[in-house]
Amino acid sequence: MIEVKDISKHYGRKVVLDGVDLQFPIGKITSLIGSNGAGKSTLLSIVSRLLAQDGGVVMVDGKNVTDYKNKVLAQRLSILKQSNHVRLKLTVRELVSFGRFPYSQDKLTDEDNEKVDRAIHFLDLEDIKDAYIDELSGGQKQRAYMAMVVAQDTDYVLLDEPLNNLDMKHSVQTMKTLRRLADEWKKTIIIVLHDINFASHYSDYIVALKDGKVKYCDTTDNIINEKVLEDVFDIKISVTEFNSKKVCNYFM
């Protein structure tokens, strides 16, 4: 389980995170929502050790993240950020193979190759596995990077706004993939989302951040509620039910 205790972070005088305490349930999708500047991405970066916190600890399976060897932690926890514009001459399969680096570095075993192939199959990349990633569309590239994270085969998968720059079809596809990762592969997924409808449809739990603090932290059903959302986003939001799923309308 991932647990964060009393995390704080500030840039100069500006406080970005202020005493954040959270536990992320195993095998579930937890969405982080909140306005711009609420601290969602900062929190995710701290949990994934991309950014050092100013106070507090992050525990993975009961052990402080800083006590892990880098290699071991990379076998437990993976992070996918959005700024992935490399211009390397790298094929999709080669990129996915990097997911096995924490295990075998550059000498892939049969097991590694099997996991790479499975990840490619899982994200339906077989047709383009030999294509260079700098020649792919945004959606394909996103899938290739997801496949790399799948090949890394970590219990915890963290994603920072994976739906950015994706059209509706690819957004839905991405969320469905994550759902399957949680349901079939028992992965614990933490994800930063902007569109609350995606959060409402695909996540089990929602954490709402506001001004660097955890404002709400509950099951999706309890968070997707007009009063709660208005409090988090400071705009009027109406929630209606459609096919037994809640839909938020905030174009008011």
Next chain:
Amino acid sequence: MKGIKKNFLITVLLLLAAVTLYLFYNMGSNWEFALRLRGVKVAAIIVVSCCVAYSSVAFQTLTNNRILTPSIMGFESVYLLIQTLIVFMYGDLTFQVLSGWGNFLLSVLGMIGFAFLLYILIYKKGKDNLYLLLLVGIILGTLFNSLSSFMQLLIDPSDYFIVQGKMFATFNKINRDLLWPSAGVLVILLVVGFRTTKYLDVLALGRDQAINLGLNYNRAVQLFLVIIAILVSVSTALVGPITFLGLLVTNLTYELFKTHRHDVIIAACCLVTAVTLLSGQFVMERLFHLSIPVSAIINLVGGLYFMFLLLRVRKL
């Protein structure tokens, strides 16, 4: 992969051809003497080529930028400043005061010391920002260049020629006593460097991905910065400012070898650099009869190629 193997083979053959041509062209009657003289130059060219290739490719991967070379960190400015200072202080007595070894060690230690000071200043302050490092390097480099120019204005015009001789890379007056020990150091470093190319492969994916894949990012970057600093310092002290070559040869290599694997890229880049340098040296000796420095030829070709890159490629 097939195309890469083919290109690799062609480059190896080209290098063999270049070495053969350089060694045996128009040997004259005293072939033993000519061969020994040329052999030293070829050895120096190959060693320096590997240094330039490794340091440039690694540096471009670290900075994720294909138009930079390690010279941006100000190594060569430090070198020129030291040379100018020595001449400024001792004038035409320079050669009596400092032996080849003395000057060599002073230059190497000066450059490595400068680089380490820069690293320590920036990393000790907890700012793991590579671009800050480059920025400070550029500014200090400019400062040192200005200081050198200032002193060059003050010194005797005839002393200035001594400095001028140091401003361009040259293989014509390689000090053989210096060549073998420094070649030893460089070869050891290159072996270490080649054993760690897999980390460069991961670093090329960017900081976040490198950390995600379990690399100790800061330590890996520091390791490569140290290797680069020593390679550049020793090769610069040996033959003079040479890193501009890095821009030409790395981009040529990226064009010819479309792979992300640094072991392939760097090995290929060593070959390409050696071919470039040998042909430059050959043209300079045979066509221009030593009247212009080899770096002038390479800088001319490199400069033209650079402009071509800017005009042709939209994204560098």
